[in-house]
Amino acid sequence: MSGYRETSGCGLSGIISRKRELIPGEEIIRSIVHLEERGNQLGAGFAGYGIYPQFPDCYALHIMYDGPYVREDTEEYLKSRFIVEHFEGIPTRKVPSIVDRPIFYRYFVVPMELPGEEVSPDDYVMATVMRINEGIDGAFVVSSGKNMGAFKGVGGSAEIAEFFRIDEYAAHQWIAHTRFPTNTPGWWGGAHPFTLLDWAVVHNGEISSYGTNKRYLEMFGYKCTLMTDTEVVAYLVDLIVRRHRLPLKLAADVLATPFWKDIDRMEDGKRDLFTALRMVYGSALLNGPFAILVAWNGGMMGLNDRIKLRPLVAAVHGDRVYMASEESAIRSVCPQPDRVWAPKAGDPVIVPFDDAKDAWEVRGCQALL
């Protein structure tokens, strides 16, 4: 769309049913489209969890291709590493405003043979994602988790929803984004969510520490190839929680770490812990304004930067929890929530599924519940 638009910053919205009831795609569409004023038609996206119950144990690889030849190359590579249970083009609709579009396929795969005991299936998939994103020109992995998928591209949130037929899916939880790119290009790979395995992140703000974070992540095999700052958040969470096995709460304390003056006032054990976190993970600190939603197969987390430079509102209604840039986006799908509040800056709102005990333990979070 052309014409003048207010500079506003991105919009984000997330909905989770703690009982894993299925939330129709139409609901998250309505909520994020309500925030369209915060975007500028240069990017939007969705991630849904529990959308592929027919392949619960397969990694669902959503891959974006510039053209048919790169698809052939990529599929050859995939077949050398995975048993492909099923694959298909991701269903799309024609949308008049979307003319220059990549090709989208999804593959439901299991790793063929792990190179050694020390390499987990998740590590194996992560290495594949990095290899494709960095090494195959014109192919990008949009998402790579089990029983979840991300759908994103250049356009407004209504157009991207229409394009990817989001209304035809139902999920236990959704996160969504409408983009107002500021420092980085508006391209299909740069739309949110950013993902790795089942982690998906949507973000409003800018990560001034991107360079530091990127170099730090490179030491652990993460390649930042998508030209957008938010990419580092997905990889940092993966590194800290999945690989280093820290509780998600502590990962939030790394990303939005308390100020030294507040750490100095903590009681002895806690002060030691937070001092250690800052020493070990100094390069994982996110500097700059942000509100993010992080989703994974066990639930959802909302987090603000330490001095609340971007908005985030949360609400609860029955087993549903909502988080969004503006309260009105929540009320557009849940007119009378039981409770509405603005989360405290730097304090994560962590919402696990009720039955997510296992997934929760894997993320090392149980002790902190």
Add this chain to the structure above:
Amino acid sequence: MSGPFVIDAKEMYYRELNQIVRDKVKEGVTHFRLLNVNGQRYIGAGITRDVKIEVYGVAGQDLGVFMNGPTIEVFGNAQDCVGNTMEGKKIVVHGLAGDVCGYGMRGGKLHILGDVGYRVGIHMKTYKDMVPVIVVGGKAGDFFGEYMAGGILILLNLWDNGSRPAVGDYVATGMHGGTIYIRGEVNPYLMGKEVGQVEITSEDELLLKGLVEDYCRDFAQHGLDPEVILRSQFTKLVPVSLRPYGKVYAY
């Protein structure tokens, strides 16, 4: 007129809604009732006539921005930037309000029943007889009164459940004008470096009496008793310097 001019704002784009209000103000309508508002921005923006606007629902960003004359009453919550650069008359919010309320506000009153977010009263200012006033019934987030240059900021913490202090961290950082009154004590740790606590005088008491009574009238249905509220101890904060950063930036 017989009654308010009613607009059903359900699913209405903010530009359309605000255009109708502006057009009708020009035609002489003085009382509006906006129903099913849900996040529409800029309601009351720039209107300079003495009109009454009732908002039912959630008021969007920049409610009453630049306005000088209207009285806006929100029956619900308000999002961020309520009263941004507002010049005159009043906004009453029967609920919560978001971040940056009263941003650069230069006149009029902002009465909020519940909690407010971060940076409330940031850089509000006084000019001659224009003294903006913000009264918050609940608690406030960090940076309350940040860079405040004038006006009066009152925090009442009426609905205290002990969950957290009345006010967040960095209270009045960079403050160089105006006065802040907070009901109860404030931990000095939370105060910005540019602010100091001083004794409440009888003039302060008189000023608070008038402002709190007016606040309680706006929320009459909640049975607020100004006498009870005013019986509490208030903390008064004023800037320690008119130019807190003079030595940093001026040579």
